[in-house]
Amino acid sequence: MSDTAVYGALNTVRLSFPAPAVLLVELHRPSDLNSMNKAFWVEFRKVFEAVREDTNVRAVVISGGEGKHFTAGLDLKDFTGSLIGEAQDPARKAIGFLSLVNAMQASFTAIEECGRAVIVAVHGACIGAGIDLMTACDIRYAANDASFSIKEVDIGLVADVGTLQRMPKVVGNDSWMRELAFTGRRFPASEALQHGLVSKVVPRTELMATALATATEIASKSPVVTLGVKHILNYSRDHSVADGLNYVGVWNSAMTNTQDLQIAIAANLGKRKAVFPKL
Template sequence: MEKYKTLEIVQQNPNSPVFNLHLNRPSLLNALSLDFFTEFPKALSSLDQNPNVAVIVLSGNGHHFCSGIDLKALSSITSESSDHGRTAERVRREIKRFQEAVTAVERCRKPVIAAVHGACIGGGVDIITACDIRYCTERAFFSVKEVDLAITADLGTLQRLPSIIGHGSTMELALTGRRFSGSEAKELGLVSKVFSTKDAMDEGVRAVAEEIGAKSPLAVTGTKAVLLRSRDLTLDQGLDYVATWNSGMLLSDDLVEAISSYSQKRRPSFSKL
């Protein structure tokens, strides 16, 4: 398995379809470096293409999930030259590259579950809003922090968070940059459940991931794809899209296996994707 400077991929159980992707700069609170924005989409693509992977759990090594973008990375892309036009073009190009790295979570066919403990600030919020399911611990805390750095959040939070928690709540959090707790994140709908400890979260998330991993991979990847696509479609367009999707997928062996296993009262066994 490939080694990364900013990430770690772990398969805790060799027989499990659940793989863990860890942000791995714990001494720097998993701040997002320039290397991260190259490695993150690469790691997600490798997991996506691996037939042994059904579900990805994203978390942070150490005491925090992510403290946001590394300020060194930020200063390196905003350093000016004498030509302001070329500086602006370079900054825009780098921002677009950073955006694509976060969007890689959605481009990944396999479900990505965020497990948050400690700080989830700025770029960390960008990342979890792109994830498919989010959980956290009681000690987790969040902040859409960019306004306090005199920048506008630009890696996806302002685009994705409103569809998760609503426009009004997003506006308040983004304009104030205030810190909010795991319990408030649950009240807002940002996370699905709050666990008392990191160990409890790890166990609970693993159980959810294993449950999803036991289902038809065609149905799981299809559900993710249709839900993401439907954000940008009208109701009629969304219905047409899922009808087209299912017309190509319903003829798979997974449907036969799901029905026969149900009638025989046994666990289904699906081929890898």
């Protein structure tokens, strides 16, 4: 049975199961434009580390919930002290800052490591850290009112939570990527679609239904295979073709021993829908 209680009390995100085995994670600071305060980074990581262990979850959708925008990015009011701070020994300040950044990076890397397909559905503005979040997801959809900006350059920062590492591999257009990172200019959903940052743009009223339909379809597949596909895609992204081919061969030499293979073959031969057990 799907139950959000296992994730504990949360203030900056809201969880629900809108479809069987599909977890909806909504950014939930609407009065603050879903900006990401210190508590958000802790809770978000907690959720996705728990997803990895929750066998009731087979797919995840991330949305901006009831907020006017998906996210305004980093909550600068909450982080001003961490970014500027009082005068102190430069080395100690650097060590403290690095610890903070590593923890924030881990919050979004947890999306990649959760073992489930994660779909992000973006509406309104998606600023700064919002792009860090979405580029860690597997599938990216946008409403036709969505706009995006790698805003860190305008607040005196080099984006450091994943955009500069993941987005070039997502879009495959180095010139466009560099233009956005250097200028911080806002670009619309149509441009994001043109360059492959998102794979689908739909009317705002259809966004959640579209994302949930894809998640529901994925949730009907073998959870062993879904986990494997995600793991192999991430591995192949970061390694050579030769390494990726060798690794998937080793992976399947073990993972084809699953009962899910027999279930899928029998269902195909019998022209019926396969039903797979939980992980």
